[in-house]
Amino acid sequence: MIDVQRLRVLRAVAEHGSFNQAATALRLTPSAVSQHVAALERSLGTQVVARSTRGVTLTPAGRIMVGAAESVAAEIEHARNKVAQLGTGRPRLTIATFTSGGRLLLPAALTRLTAAHPRMLLHIREGEPEDTLPLVRQGAVDLALAYHFDGPLPVGPGITSALEWTPLLDDPLHVVLPTEHRLADRDALDLTELAAEPWVLGCLKTEAYLRRYAARAGFDPDVRGTTTDYFFARSLVAAGTGISLIPSIALAPDVPGSCTVPITSPAPVRHIGVATIDRGDRPHLATLVHALRDQAARYDVP
Secondary structure, three states, X not given: OOOHHHHXXXXXXXXXXXXXXXXXXXXXXXXXXXXXXXXXXXXXXXXXXXXXXXXXXXXXXXXXXXXXXXXXXXXXXXXXXXXXXXXXXXXXXXXXXXXXXXXXXXXXXXXXXXXXXXXXXXXXXXXXXXXXHHHHHHOOOOEEEEEEXXXXXOOOOOOOOOOEEEEEEEEEEEEEEEOOOOOOOOXXXXXXXXXXXXXXXXXXXXXXHHHHHHHHHOOOOEEEXXXXXXXXXXXXXXXXXXXXXXXXXXXXXXXXXXXXEOEOOOOOEEXXXXXXXXXXXXXXXXXXXXXXXXXXXXXXXX
């Protein structure tokens, strides 16, 4: 029989990439973490981690077991939530969202949800997809409104995801310029025309995405600043600090002194959707997903 505590330890090792950091997170000694992993390997008859001077990485068997660990943790959390509901007699829904997507899509969808399920207990938490998507897998949240650029969902290291991804809308990124900029009157811009410009950006992932697109266009962008707020980034553009790359849903409200220009194809795009996990019949969750899809369908991308 596989010990649940050993699975929990392995999941922490996968998340942190070392026995020492996993031990700190679990409040154990590194030796205890190593013993738990070794005991799991003996019970399975195979290695679950590859050890090196640079840390540990999961083996194929280890990735399978981390997926199992996620499933076990999710089921325990789901059972805990159901037991908690017995005391109140009211269904509970925990929703995670990123800021700009939540501001655009969630309010109207939640109004529809609470009209259909007036006894629903709602809990909202904010976070970026790399943090919230694993929470869906673990059962800590029921639904995550999230996004990704090109490539797979950011579900975290070593996680074999059982997430169900429902696309909502594509969110193209636009160039934001000072209104007095020499290119401000253009109908569209190619990134190569912006190779010499300084940039101020609204999040770290946008910077990473810009650098990938810029590399394809043959230049290295001069990034002068990265904020955690798109409105602040556009304010810096209006002040003449640089130009920016902003998702379409974050272009409102207007910032005086700045203007927006689309990027010619192939334009960088954020793909927005919702992540859930199948746990049988949950009509309140289905209502919310349908409401989010309807709300996204009403949005007119600039």
